[in-house]
Amino acid sequence: MQSNNTRLGIVLMIGTTFIFAIQDGISRHLAGEYNVLMIVMIRYWFFAAFVIAIARRQAGSIRAAATTQQPFVQICRGLLLSAEICVMVAGFVLLGLIESHAIFASYPLLVAALSGPILGEAVGWRRWAAIGVGFVGVLIILQPGITVFAPAAIIPLIAALMFALYSLLTRYAARKDSAATSFFWTGTVGAVLLTVIGATSWEPMIARDWAWMATLCVTGAAGHFLLIKCYEAAEASAVQPFAYLQLVFATAIGLLVFGEALELHVALGAGLVIASGLFTVWRARQVAKS
Template sequence: MPSHKTGYLYALVAFTIFAAQDGISKHLGTFYPPVFVAMLRYWAFAVFVLLMAARSSGGIRGAVMANRPWLQISRGVLLAVQIVFSIFTFAVVGLAHSHSILASAPLIVAALSVPLLGEHVGWRRWCAIFVGFIGVLVILKPDGEGFDNSLLITFVAVFMLALYSVLTRLGSKSDSAMTSFFYTGVAGAAALTLVGPFYWVSIAPQDWGWMLALCITGMSGHYCLIKA
């Protein structure tokens, strides 16, 4: 199968997994601090990344040796913060409303690909991006009741997600998928560990299953996205 078609399949699988993951995130974010939820998820993610790196051809040392380490660290931390924002907005704004806005991420990716990746975006695609953003405004239904300030967090989350996707593509030009995967898990876990313990709470027994499902979907989804 041509490489671009394989990439499309990986992307389809990744975003299907992310859809299920967001539903789980909304449930957990309603009852627990988003930073705490994201931290536990990233701890499991980091363990999984280390195990995969150890089994790879170059081992953990090979995965760490990034050609552009600051780029890899930045995208790992960026995604961790984005996930915290997303969990918060799922719980506060609502899953359907949040996803309506998050669906504009590909539009931002296309716009950012010009200055950051040097890709060409023709006038037809720019027109599609413009129409897409009009659609986002329609979803928000601006009226006399005023603007919901909580939606600003959703806008920040969608921009961060788009920027992460572009930086992932940029990192793939110089580093392997294993290196990108390693920094996604380890850098993100390190960043959240600096903050998450301050929000530590006890998890109800019935929610441990949901936490496990969140960890599994997070690991598999981001690996598929990096492969894409």
Template sequence: MAIESNARKGMILMTATCLVFATQDGVSRFLAESVSVYMIVMLRFWFFGLLAIMWALRNKGGFSFATRTRFPKLQILRGVLLISEICLIMISFVTLGLIATHAVFSCYPLIVTALSVPLLGEQVGWRRWLAILVGFAGVLVIINPGTDVFSPLVLLPFGSAILFATYTLLTRYVAREDGASVSFFWTGIVGAVVSTPMGLLHWQAVEMQTGFMLAGLCVFAILGNWLLIKTYEVADASSVQPFSYMNLPFVSMIGLFVFGETLALNVMIGAAIVVGSGLFTLWRERVRKPA
């Protein structure tokens, strides 16, 4: 009975996490229309880096433990990949909109599964390979490459999904030797260091209202990550991961009602195919675990 209670709590927390991240993306899109993306990302990682330092000081071992990694080069690469992914997806928010961006980006779990074979040496059966192919077919339905109105800009969220999938796989890989607190510290510090030069280069004065929104964006980012950590503390990942797709309907509602975006038929159909394929791969992974 306790396990069911934990799973239910985890599902609620994951749904709340998706709502916070969707709100964060809405604020990001609004800000990116008038403020440099590089400046926004730099400020986000300054807050992230500060949080990482505070987290390290709070934990046993302090900085000496937080900096002790077996994979320094991979940890640095993780930070660079995450920064690149955030910059790319924020540009996509402005050029394509929230709905189309997240419809394509939702294929990243499929990319994780596909890349886990060459990068981590994991085994993927024919059913999951078929689901991956079907999911990518869904992406093609979304970007609609055969029409006269096709724009290469639709490749932005797909590139962002590849970057985030690679980041996720590297996180799995370093987790074999490095603890979560170590990876958290390195991500925050590397992100702050790497994003600062570009952010300062594109620094611009902002109005007080925009400043408050930038601060709110950082708070949403911290709150979302905290909720995600709490989610995996109370429930098994396999039971809550399907609920991560709640991010898509939340983002769609923000795109529709806040930014006046449209929900095209091909985006709806393609997103349904991608999400369905992703849920199937998650189910197959859960089925195969006992074996």
């Protein structure tokens, strides 16, 4: 049941973004040593168990949680999210946390741009202008003519597009299915897909990295649990701007742990992307009020 405690919601969102940034750092480390599919597959096994437990508690039974009138939409959501995570983790390894997150931060702009043709939502000229400015920021990060055609630079942009489509399908699914049902399908479909395609990618892992793997699984569950509590405490529009702090935390981890560099063009481009994203969130809230 949702309350109206915005301050608590903000605190929970900050905690969520911090935990997810730690998760991304651990993913970057493990995926640099082992196959990406194996790392995400193990993570999804734990995530699926967590999802089933939460969905069962919220819906009353597993059967109730799994019941949907739109299985194709739910399957597509699950496939998109699991594939997006694999793509993004690969981006961490090839491009680093800082640049990957700077580019991925454009996904709310993609959500706004695609909400019209996919969901039939109205997008006014102000939000279109903000979307345009945000993508100028992405181009600044990518440096057209220098790295824009490099596969590593495109990977987090592909992940952002996939996550935007996942977000839009989630909103579409919410018209008929409960949050518990969508959550159930998200975890289970991803776990099945990754088990099928990732089982042959198994590699032996040393004891120290199994400890990191366990931490990755726990942080994933903890982050999603905090996110659920966050949206129970406050409206999504009130806490969504603070989700951009994940970029800040991931940048700090990239600098301090992995020795990455924060280049000027990345900082400037990310600033434009974040400013544009915050404006689209604010403008959507204003339109909803009117």
